[in-house]
Structures are given as C-alpha cells and as structure tokens.
Amino acid sequence: MGVSPAVAGASCTRGADLNVALTFRSAREMPTPPCGVGAAKVKQLSLPKVFITRPLPPQAVERIATRCDWKMNPEDLALEPIQLADACREVEGLVASGVRVGEELLGQAPRLRVIANVGVGYDNIDVTACTRRRIVVTNTPDVLTETTADLAFALLMAVARRLVESDRYVREGHWHYWQWACLWGADIYGKTLGVYGLGRIGQAVARRARGFSMRVLYHDLVRATPAQEQELGAQFVDRETLLREADFLSLHVPLTPETHHLINARELAMMKPAAFLINAARGKVVDEAALVEALKSRQIAGAGLDVFEEEPHIHPELLALPNVVLTPHVGSATTETRLAMAMLAAENLLAALEGRRPPNPVNPEVYV
Numbered sequence: 450m451g452v453s454p455a456v457a458g459a460s461c462t463r464g465a466d467l468n469v470a471l472t473f474r475s476a477r478e479m480p481t482p483p484c485g486v487g488a489a490k491v492k493q494l495s496l497p498k499v500f501i502t503r504p505l506p507p508q509a510v511e512r513i514a515t516r517c518d519w520k521m522n523p524e525d526l527a528l529e530p531i532q533l534a535d536a537c538r539e540v541e542g543l544v545a546s547g548v549r550v551g552e553e554l555l556g557q558a559p560r561l562r563v564i565a566n567v568g569v570g571y572d573n574i575d576v577t578a579c580t581r582r583r584i585v586v587t588n589t590p591d592v593l594t595e596t597t598a599d600l601a602f603a604l605l606m607a608v609a610r611r612l613v614e615s616d617r618y619v620r621e622g623h624w625h626y627w628q629w630a631c632l633w634g635a636d637i638y639g640k641t642l643g644v645y646g647l648g649r650i651g652q653a654v655a656r657r658a659r660g661f662s663m664r665v666l667y668h669d670l671v672r673a674t675p676a677q678e679q680e681l682g683a684q685f686v687d688r689e690t691l692l693r694e695a696d697f698l699s700l701h702v703p704l705t706p707e708t709h710h711l712i713n714a715r716e717l718a719m720m721k722p723a724a725f726l727i728n729a730a731r732g733k734v735v736d737e738a739a740l741v742e743a744l745k746s747r748q749i750a751g752a753g754l755d756v757f758e759e760e761p762h763i764h765p766e767l768l769a770l771p772n773v774v775l776t777p778h779v780g781s782a783t784t785e786t787r788l789a790m791a792m793l794a795a796e797n798l799l800a801a802l803e804g805r806r807p808p809n810p811v812n813p814e815v816y817v
C-alpha cells in the first residue's frame with residue numbers, strides 16, 4: 450500500500466473542502482509471517498484503527514501502516530470539531546497535530562486508548578479527562594529542543610538587530626547611500642538574558658547565550674542543581690529580579706492555568722525600557738493587549754513572537770508595530786525535526802496500542 454507524499458513546505462492557506470470521511474486503509478500485509486508460519490504473506494486480523502489529523506511525512510505513516518488500519522486528514526488544516534469527532538468515532542488511536550481534544554470529542558470516541566500528540570506542549574488536550582477515561586496521552590519531547598531554541602534565539606537576534614526592518618528597507622528601495630545613522634539596533638553580546646522556565650528548551654537557549662558572552666539569569670518553580678547551573682552558566686534569581694534585570698526576557702514555560710498571562714501589564718512595567726521580550730512558548734502566557742500597550746509606549750524596546758493568544762489571529766496593532774518580529778508558530782518547523790517528531794509520535798502510538806509503555810506518556814498514572 451502506498452502512502453501519499455508529505456506536504457512539507459505547504460503554505461498556510463486554506464485548501465479545498467476537507468474530506469475526512471475516508472475509509473480506513475488496511476494495514477500492510479506482514480512481510481515476514483510471525484512465528485515462522487510458512488512463507489505466504491499473512492494478513493493480521495482486527496488491527497487497531499488510527500486517525501491522523503494532519504498529513505505526516507510518509508516514513509511516519511508507513512510505520513503506522515505496518516501495524517494499524519489508518520486514515521489521515523489529507524489537508525494540512527485543523528478539522529472542525531464535528532469533522533474530528535466523525536473521524537474518531539471508531540478509532541483506538543489518534544495522532545494529534547494542531548487539534549483540540551476535550552471532553553466532547555472524548556465522549557464521541559468510546560474506543561480511544563491513546564492520543565499521540567505531535568508536539569512537546571499538550572495544552573491542546575484535556576489530559577485530566579483522558580486520564581479519567583484511561584486514555585494515555587503522549588508528547589514528543591527532546592527531538593525539538595534544539596530547533597525551538599534556535600528559533601527563540603533567531604527571534605532575539607532579529608529583533609535586536611532589526612533584521613526584518615532592514616530587509617524591508619533594502620527591498621523597498623530606501624537604501625540610496627550608506628548612512629552612519631542607519632537602523633541602529635541593540636547589542637546582544639555581553640547583555641543579560643533572562644530565561645523564564647529552565648526546562649529543556651530554556652536550557653538550550655541559555656547554552657546559546659554563552660556563545661555570545663551573555664550573563665544568564667533564570668527563574669523557575671524548581672531550582673536547577675548547582676552542577677546544571679554551572680554547566681549552563683546560569684544564575685537563579687527571583688521573578689522580580691529576572692524581570693528587572695533582563696535585557697532579553699525569553700519565555701519557556703508550558704501553558705497551564707498558573708502561567709496564563711504570566712506576563713501582563715504589571716510584569717511589563719518592571720522591565721527595562723531597553724529590554725526585549727521573546728516568546729516561542731505559548732501565546733496565552735503573555736497578555737497580548739498589555740504587550741501592545743507596552744510596545745507602543747516604549748515601556749519595552751521590542752518583542753520577538755512565534756506564538757499568539759488566539760492563533761492564527763494576531764492583535765491588529767502588533768502587525769503595525771515596527772519593533773516586533775512575528776513568525777507563525779514555527780519553533781519546531783525544520784525538515785529534520787518535524788520528521789523526528791512524527792516518528793516519535795508514531796512510536797508512542799504503536800507502543801500504547803500494543804500494550805507496551807510508550808516512551809513519552811504525559812499521564813503515566815493510567816498505567817498504575
């Protein structure tokens with residue numbers, strides 16, 4: 450059975466009408482018969498049914514296709530809740546990318562046993578409701594750490610050195626002669642980076658900062674070990690010190706009820722007027738309206754944002770501000786990393802469906 454090609458590089462525009470009422474594609478015949486049952490190909494009976502919410506790279510689909518009957522949304526678009534519910538009615542496994550999974554959907558998917566989220570953050574899934582129904586939820590940590598840290602650092606550099614403004618200036622034909630006072634930005638080298646949330650990605654950003662001889666401060670609920678702090682060259686400070694001293698404040702916390710609007714008008718007022726805010730974590734961690742006010746009034750110098758409160762909607766005034774660099778939630782979007790995420794999601798899915806403990810359960814309590 451062939452697997453349709455990946456949609457790598459597809460643009461974010463809306464495509465044709467979705468057609469997810471596809472029939473399941475049967476799992477491939479086992480190339481090697483189990484238990485040496487002769488040379489004839491043997492077709493497995495009653496394989497688990499799986500729905501894949503976005504077109505994944507062919508290698509990942511091939512992997513799933515060896516052990517499951519599967520169907521896949523052919524469009525790289527979020528399904529409407531009703532379409533998703535329809536597609537999940539019979540399935541035991543869901544490979545979730547860019548969809549919300551809540552009580553309502555779970556109620557319409559009585560056979561569901563595993564949700565393999567293609568992403569490290571899983572605020573799109575009601576994990577408590579899944580645990581109640583003994584559905585295991587998995588994510589894809591580690592494989593995207595460095596790539597997401599690269600993007601956070603790229604935003605930091607882009608906004609500090611006004612790369613997007615500079616590019617526009619050249620393309621729009623404004624560059625007629627060299628000028629001393631052309632597009633001055635801010636130094637990065639030797640400045641203070643504030644890492645809010647020293648998890649895997651926060652640590653990877655801190656490591657990059659060392660290459661720029663930056664002073665690295667961090668705040669987190671749990672303090673790192675002295676050995677980690679030494680390796681990262683990072684100093685633990687309280688929340689207020691972090692906000693007051695950072696020249697670049699980079700957010701790396703997950704979205705939870707506690708981190709919703711973690712950065713709001715009060716926090717922004719504590720920051721230096723020359724400071725930049727970087728967010729490649731989750732949009733709802735920042736009060737976007739308060740950020741717009743802080744940027745307009747030059748309470749802070751600028752922002753580099755990959756995530757937004759109501760994606761893909763962006764506060765209209767952010768779009769008009771020159772001191773902001775905006776990217777469309779592409780933190781993990783490289784060819785290598787997206788493939789690694791899809792393969793890891795496939796492994797998590799298969800393990801759970803086969804009764805093995807998956808590599809990355811986020812609610813391991815379903816196994817006790």
Ligand code: 8YV
Binds near residue numbers: 593
């Ligand atoms: C994903 C992300 O692209 O991993 C995450 O948490 O934000 C991104 O890498 C996103 O979750 C969509 O699946």
